[in-house]
Amino acid sequence: MSNETEGTDRATRVAALRPAYRSDLAGGVDRFFAPRRDTCPWCDSGRLTTRLRTTDLLQHKPGRFLLDRCEACGHTFQNPALNEAGLEFYYRDFYDGLGEQKMGGTFQGRTKMYRGRAESMLPHDPTPKNWLDVGTGHGHFCAAAREVLPGTAFDGLDFTDGVEIAAREGRVEHAHRGLFPDLAPDLAARYDVVSMFHYLEHSTDPDRELRAAHQAVRPGGHLLIEVPDPESRYARLLGRWWLPWLQPQHLHFVPVANLRRRLTELGFTVVAEQHAEPHDPVDLLAAVWLALDHTAPREDAPWLAEPPGALSRALRTATLLAGVPALALATLVDRFAARPLSHRLGLSNAYRLVARRD
Incomplete structure (x- = not known):
């Protein structure tokens, strides 16, 4: 398809979507936010300070977003957070709809990074039988990881129709569509490995997601988590222009010490911590x-x-x-x-x- 044809097609789709967005925004954006919290969602301390004020720098949808930092534990979180209606509004046309082709191309071109993520499991379990990738999107990680672990069966879980596309395209063997905490009881102790790559920061309740992971991983199996590092020096130097803030989609930023401590409390032993390897330059x-x-x-x-x-x-x-x-x-x-x-x-x-x- 030529650039001119693509441009015409996009303009037509934009025009068709405009009335629905106009209706959504008729009453302003306040209805997209939950009440503001006075305490930290991680440790319940009331010692909160505002770390960042910003806007939607990727889609440029209207709204202003604040990130608060807990001075007691270091947890950073969106406050006030998006409610269910807000999550639907700000996610719409980012990974799917208008944004599907663009984001699909971005994820598809990251094979080297995906292989590196799979290789990080080799020292701990070089031959896992089955692996669940939570927040798998269109399953591009699973397709690349199969080259590293050809004997492993990869399943995907996501709440969008991307996981069903992943199954149709053969990137995952089984597609689980829905919210992980809701599906976890049916997946109890089924997997040698559960991965969450840049998933936890999108969750409205990270602790609930970690408990779901503990259910799905068999005893002796492994949980693999990768998240933005809120203690990165770039986060301070670049301010609102630091891409991993990704407002308004990223709701929680967990310092590594907090996550290690919580995993230990849940019954995990942290066997590896990496910073250089997951860095995306x-x-x-x-x-x-x-x-x-x-x-x-x-x-x-x-x-x-x-x-x-x-x-x-x-x-x-x-x-x-x-x-x-x-x-x-x-x-x-x-x-x-x-x-x-x-x-x-x-x-x-x-x-x-x-x-x-x-």
Whole structure:
């Protein structure tokens, strides 16, 4: 399909979606938020400070979002958090709908990263019989991991129809659609490995997800978790332009010490902690892109009242083209300067834990 045809098709889809978004936004965005918390959802302390104020820097849907930090335990969380209606509104057309093709291409092109995640299990269980990937999306991790572990049966779990697509495409053997805590009793002690790659931060209740994982992992099996690291130096240096904040989708940011302690309380033994390996060297590139995209006039989207005119489109193109040198420089620094030193300098943007169920 040519770029012109793709553009025409997208414009048609945007126009068709605009009335529904206009109706959703008629009463403002306050209805998308739960009441504000006065205590930390992790340790129940009342010592909260505001860590970040930002907007939706990826889709540019309306709304302002706050992240609070607990001074007692270090947990960072969205406050007020999105309610069920808010989660539906802000997720819509990101991973599916308008965003499905773009995000599918992004995930499909990360095979090396997926293989690295699978390889992190080899020292602890080189031949797991079965593996459940929670929050699997379209199952791209499972497809890549099968190359590392050809004898392992990979199942996927997600609450979107992406997991059913994964099954149809043969990336997972069994698709479990729904919320993990709801499905966990039927999956009790079934899996040698359960993985949660950049899943826990999306959850409304991380502790409930961890308890579900303890149910699904057989005794002696392993839980593999990878999440953004809120203690990364980049989180402070880049502020709202740090991509892993990913507002408003990311609801909780758990410091590694907190997660280790909670896993131990649940009956796991943490057998590996990694920071350098899960680091994704895109922080500066993403920050430059987010700033450029924020500065430029908006691309047409159904949540905008009207499509942008010709002048607005031309200014957007000119702004993004002017930023190409900065994007190229940021890419070079990310990959060749910052990446080799990321853990030593405290820049790693994620951490990974492997825990064995006792």
